[in-house]
Amino acid sequence: MAMISMNKVSKYYGSFQVLADCTTQVAKGEVIVVCGPSGSGKSTLIKCVNGLEPFQSGEIIVNGVSVGDPRTKLSQLRSTVGMVFQNFELFPHMRIIENLSIAQIKVLGRSEGEARAKAASLLDRVGLSEQAEKYPGQLSGGQQQRVAIARALAMDPICMLFDEPTSALDPEMVNEVLDVMTELAKEGMTMMCVTHEMGFAKRVATRVIFMDQGRIVEDDSKDAFFEAARSQRAQQFLAKILHH
């Protein structure tokens, strides 16, 4: 059974259609890179997966749970799906260690000691043990994003969603974040990443989804996508993004 399965998902803002009949499956352990020009609906698509964005028609099933079903307890579902945002969105009024433990305690009901131990080991894993007692504002962008990844992992998610995780970073900090993501992928985490980092896609992705104007235009293995994108729109996009 697929970890994430989308069937004819459509979404409108008023009369403007942001997503049009998006259908795809993500199997356990797959790393999907979602790319496309800005405004193509790629961020909206992955925000639908954990119900942060509502959609009007179609169906999304995450690990057997229907996201759009009004009976689904979304907070429960979201606690199993990790998400990393473009602007990090760490909680600025909490220390790093608290950022990593608050949801473990309040949502999963772990004890303070257990949560802190988990937080400390994850901080160690992303190479930021030294920063545990600092506040987010004292860290660089790259460090903040690594903390944000660790915060999501602290919930022991069954899959991870990345919404342009490196777009807000200075160029020299992009790699430290991509390295953490690459390692995560190698460990078998199921991931959906919206990103323009085609190098990352080539190294790590199992499949690439290309979107344009709210539609999934290409959904193919990475080799097929990079060597022989079928649609003209994707070819143009690749030409622009790879040759400059």
Place this chain on the structure above:
Amino acid sequence: MHEFDWSSIPGALPFLWDGMVISLQITVTAVLVGIVWGTLLALMRLSSIKPLSWFAAAYVNLFRAVPLVMVLLWFFLIVPSFLESLFGLPRGSDVRLASAITGFALFEAAYYSEIIRAGIQSVSKGQMAAASALGMTYGQAMRLVVLPQAFRNMVPLLLTQGIILFQDTSLVYVSALADFFGAAYKVGDRDGRLVELLLFAGAVYFVICFTASRIVRYCQNKLKVA
């Protein structure tokens, strides 16, 4: 030329102090209740549940469109008899302080709710999204993530509103309650030294409010740096 005679002040200090205690009592209670009730009103106003949002909007607009002194009079005239019948108090018990505090708290809550609403909206939407994405409920995300940041941004405004409220407590003279201003007026009236007593009261209000607003400004700068 008016000859100033300050001699009636020293003897009246204990009485004036009692008045000051009442003024501070009203201020502190109204600020605390106003902030709690104002927060609830702000949350209702921002709620997607339409009737709650309408109720809060109507409440805020009503209280902000009516003079404070009128609200106090309403409460002075209505609340005492209501409390008497509610708690079975003997007729004519002194509930002026309670009615004044209630009036202030309900009135100030309207102003606080607007400050708090702006404070909540000043926290980036991404914070709510991040908290939700971690599995927090709306209530948890508000309580643990959004409100603490909102209040931090709002502290100077909330304190400034508290200073204004302290000045406004002098309006309770309409209910003949001896707050600081009322006490000063009574002493001045009794001794025929109204001008001196009112000048003295004005000076005390000035010193307290000016000092307090300096402290607020100091805190504001501190928060900016942090």
